[in-house]
Amino acid sequence: MAKMNMLHAINSALDITMAENNQACIFGEDVGHFGGVFRATSGLQEKYGKHRVFNTPLTEQGILGFANGLAAFGAPALAEIQFADYIFPAFDQIVNESAKFRYRSGNEFDVGNLTIRTPYGGGIAGGLYHSQSPEAYFAHTPGLKLVVPRNPHQAKGLLRACIKDDNPVIFFEPKRLYRASIGEVPEEDYTIEIGKAEVVKEGSDVTLLAWGAQMEIIEQAAEKAEEAGVSCEIIDLRSILPWDVETIAKSVVKTGRLIISHEAPITNGFGAEIAATIQEACFLHLESPIMRVCGLDTPYPLALEKEYVPDALKVFAAIKKSVEF
């Protein structure tokens, strides 16, 4: 075990991957000698060579097109999109190509070797274009897997699982936690299963569900609630696609209440999918309507970021509303 921040944990997962397969390549904007704008790939070019860790021209559609080709060839393709806000030029390559490669070819070809890493989310004064959480766009696309870690330990284990998974995966990294989140991380290799949520804290009155950086927020809200005498069960969804209906449903059957929180705008956010599925699965067990505490239906703001974000106070207000319903 070693103390690592999330960047170190990610770097460690990449390092293990590069050492394990001499065809694995890391590429994206500024990921080479500079080590990425957040330094997630720091030191890897020196270790594995310019031919395996390299800067690409500034073209996200090109990065993903290249990645699809390299993955189809059979090499682990570790593509970085510098900010999730800039993933949209690559939308066609991801949605029409990566996601459908296996299906459309009848399994003659696949891009299971593809892993896309991209920092997402707010809290860094990044405004409209350095703060978005675009997971819901991709959650509407069969063929993709989507994973979000909440701390360094989870980041390393989940990223290794994404890389080993034989499907294209987008790994959304909560950039607000890159350096802020520090914890014990094994130096050796390990994986955390994709598609499984984790009950982080057991409770009896209300289930709080989030993923990534939002976990910290619902944990803070739960502390306030505990002080007010409300017992919260806290769950980290971890995988958005596929997502663990069973664990959430089991918790909601127990607590009778569910609050989902994410930073992305509320309308058609992934919380909507969870709410729809859980109300169907747990209808007769619900004590109150499933609630969502999310971003507003606006672009991500700058000066009014504090007002926009679903902070712990907003989550706590929802908890009170839910138990008093």
Next chain:
Amino acid sequence: MTNPNNISLNISHALKFIDSHALDIPTLTILGENGEILEGAAAPDIDKDTAINLYTTMRFIRLLDERMQAAQRQGRVSFYMQCLGEEAAITPSAAALKPQDMIMAQYREQAALAYRGFTLEQFMNQLFSNEKDLGKGRQMPVHYGSNELHYLTISSPLGTQIPQATGYAYGQKLKHIDPATGELNSEIDNLTICYFGEGAASEGDFHAGLNMAAVHEAPVLFFARNNGYAISTPADEQFKGDGIASRGVGYGIKTIRVDGGDALAVFAATQAARKMAVENGEPILIESIAYRLGAHSTSDDPSGYRSKEEEAEFKGSCPIERFKKWLLKQGWLNEQEDEAEKDKIREDILAALKVAEKVQKPALEELVSDVYDEPIPALQKQYEELKEHIKQHPEAYPVTAGRIK
């Protein structure tokens, strides 16, 4: 370049713009209309077997296209796309490659696949989306693919294969790079050829793919089929520059333009391009100039967007006949035998069509397989629910109802 801006340093004190058509791009032509080697041209190094295979593939594709175009009109298949007029652009470029080289095509390159050995039965199974189709009946007709033959399954979105070809080719090069020096330590054994039309070259993926191939020195042959039309849009409404070839220079890519009706010119250009690409580890751009004699697909009628006079001007020249005349001059082909073989192929095609159209559609399971390597729980649940529903209403789902376990 040794300056931060990565430019050639050529300081001038005269205010002068470079002309927008400054390049004077030649079109390589070797074979005359009567099958003669043109003056000043040299026939490429092509052996008799290759030449015959090349010819019989073009001949087969012409006959297959004729039959399947008619089959679509009869309502037997939903859709078809002919290679008409471009057979000598596609086939020789495939013939100049190694069988293990990767082919990433757009959709009109069935001749390249036929050259690799895709069987008549395999073509038919895909066209009828039956249960024997390698693509499991999931894509519209002509979206062929074969892992065994190194022919990537066709994807309808245009141009997406271009940056993919760069990535695939980079993978092919990786094992030949010396980790210590970053330089090639052996000749690259296989490369990728990437076909696309002049219309698709307007997509952003074209720019991304060529620029990245140049920067990352990927051994990929970009084969632009400039056939004059993107569905109904003529090339002069697609771009202003001198064809697609003029762009190669902008990306720092060696480029050649060839007469796409001249099988020998296309073969020679591709053969030479392949050699450079595998020796140096670099991309090459080939622009082939031919005329799309047929419609874009069975869904459009060219009389709505081009004149009969224009079509007549190009119809007189058949790329297959042109190559055949050369073969006859070489004494490698017998006219009577050729005609007899054509009759036999027509019979074979019709017979294969009649078989394939009766093969049943894929089983229900193929609706949900291959979305992931293993169906995810949500999809598995949907599948079980669908099966139950079909079992309750078998008459409404005759294709699969009888086969549900």
